[in-house]
Amino acid sequence: MSRQIGWFGLGSMGLGMALNLQKHLQAQGQPALHYSNRSLGKGRSLQDAGALPEKDFESLVRASDIIFTMVGVHLLQEGQILTIPEISTDDVLNDLVSKTLSSDASLDGKILVDTSTIHPDTSASAAERLAERGATFIASPVFGASPVAAAGKLIFAMAGPASALETVKPYTLDVMGRSIINMGEDVRKSSLLKICGNILVISFMEILSEAHVFAEKTALGSSQLEEFVANMFGPVLESYSSRITSGSYAPPLLHQGGSPPGFAAALACKDMRHALNIAEAHGTSLPTTEVAYSRLTRAREFAGEWLDSAAMYGTARQEAGLEFWNGASRRGNE
Incomplete structure (x- = not known):
C-alpha cells in the first residue's frame, strides 16, 4: 500500500533531499510529496516538480503517514549585521514534536524521521513523547554537504524500531542516500x-x-x-x-x-x-x-x-x- 510522505525543512540540505524524494515518488507512481516550511516560498522548485504545499506543519502531519524533517537555524542579516537566532536545532525539533502531539489527527502508526544534527537526549525525548500517542520517531542524521544532498549520495545513520526502519528504507536508500548505517533501536546512537x-x-x-x-x-x-x-x-x-x-x-x-x-x-x-x-x-x-x-x-x-x-x-x-x-x-x- 502506498504511504503518503511528508517533508518539512527546505534549507540548503532539505530542498535537495526533498526534490530527490519527490522525483522518486513520481517515478514509482506513488502519491506526490506533501511539504511545508517556515517560508513556503522556498519550495517553489519542489512545487514545480509536482509536490504539494501544506500551509503549516500541523497540516503536514494530518496529511502524511511518514514525515521527514531537516531543520536547523540560519544566519540572519539586518543591513550589514549578521547574527544567529537565539534558538537551536534541538529547540526547533522539540517545537515540531509538540505541534505533532497537539494535532487533532490520529497519530497511530505515523513515523517522524528527523535527519538533522541534534543532541542524543533530544532524540530520546522525541521518541518517548511520540510513542505515548502511538507514533514512532526515527533519528537519522545525515553525512554530506548540500551538493551531496542534491546528488542523492548522503549517508544516513538511522536508529529506531526495526519495523519502522524497514518501512522508510525504500524512501531513503538510492533515493536520497547512497548508504544507511543501521544504528539499532536506541535513537541516541544515531545522534x-x-x-x-x-x-x-x-x-x-x-x-x-x-x-x-x-x-x-x-x-x-x-x-x-x-x-x-x-x-x-x-x-x-x-x-x-x-x-x-x-x-x-x-x-x-x-x-x-x-x-x-x-x-x-x-x-x-x-x-x-x-x-x-x-x-x-x-x-x-x-x-x-x-x-x-x-x-x-x-x-x-x-x-x-x-x-x-x-x-x-x-x-x-x-x-x-x-x-x-x-x-x-x-x-x-x-
Missing part, C-alpha cells in the same frame, strides 16, 4: 555517531589549517600541499583543503554576491559544545576539538558570523603573524 563524525570533520579542518599555515610560513606553498593531500588522502580531504585555499572559510557577504557558508562556524561550534560536554560526562577528552573550538570562537569574535567551519584557519594565521584573510577570502565586513 552520537553524527556528533562523532563531526569531531572527525572539525579535527580534519584543524589539522589542515595548521598544515597550510606551516606551508605558508616556510614557503613550501599551499598548492603543492593541496596536491599532496589529494593524491595521498583522496577527494574528501582535498575538498576540505579547498575550503581554505579557495577562501571559502570567509566567503563574501550577501551584498558582495556571496552565498551562505556551507557549514556555518556558529553551528560547528554548537556541535563541538555537544561533543565536549558528552566527552566530559563520560570521563574522556577531545584535545583537538578543544583547540578547534577555541580558534573558531575567536574567528567569530574577530570576523563575525558569516564564516565557514574552516575559519579556525584564519585564527591560526593570526597566531603565526599573518592576516586573518588570505588572498582568496573576503577582506573584512566592508
Whole structure:
C-alpha cells in the first residue's frame, strides 16, 4: 500500500533531499510529496516538480503517514549585521514534536524521521513523547554537504524500531542516500555517531589549517600541499583543503554576491559544545576539538558570523603573524 510522505525543512540540505524524494515518488507512481516550511516560498522548485504545499506543519502531519524533517537555524542579516537566532536545532525539533502531539489527527502508526544534527537526549525525548500517542520517531542524521544532498549520495545513520526502519528504507536508500548505517533501536546512537563524525570533520579542518599555515610560513606553498593531500588522502580531504585555499572559510557577504557558508562556524561550534560536554560526562577528552573550538570562537569574535567551519584557519594565521584573510577570502565586513 502506498504511504503518503511528508517533508518539512527546505534549507540548503532539505530542498535537495526533498526534490530527490519527490522525483522518486513520481517515478514509482506513488502519491506526490506533501511539504511545508517556515517560508513556503522556498519550495517553489519542489512545487514545480509536482509536490504539494501544506500551509503549516500541523497540516503536514494530518496529511502524511511518514514525515521527514531537516531543520536547523540560519544566519540572519539586518543591513550589514549578521547574527544567529537565539534558538537551536534541538529547540526547533522539540517545537515540531509538540505541534505533532497537539494535532487533532490520529497519530497511530505515523513515523517522524528527523535527519538533522541534534543532541542524543533530544532524540530520546522525541521518541518517548511520540510513542505515548502511538507514533514512532526515527533519528537519522545525515553525512554530506548540500551538493551531496542534491546528488542523492548522503549517508544516513538511522536508529529506531526495526519495523519502522524497514518501512522508510525504500524512501531513503538510492533515493536520497547512497548508504544507511543501521544504528539499532536506541535513537541516541544515531545522534552520537553524527556528533562523532563531526569531531572527525572539525579535527580534519584543524589539522589542515595548521598544515597550510606551516606551508605558508616556510614557503613550501599551499598548492603543492593541496596536491599532496589529494593524491595521498583522496577527494574528501582535498575538498576540505579547498575550503581554505579557495577562501571559502570567509566567503563574501550577501551584498558582495556571496552565498551562505556551507557549514556555518556558529553551528560547528554548537556541535563541538555537544561533543565536549558528552566527552566530559563520560570521563574522556577531545584535545583537538578543544583547540578547534577555541580558534573558531575567536574567528567569530574577530570576523563575525558569516564564516565557514574552516575559519579556525584564519585564527591560526593570526597566531603565526599573518592576516586573518588570505588572498582568496573576503577582506573584512566592508
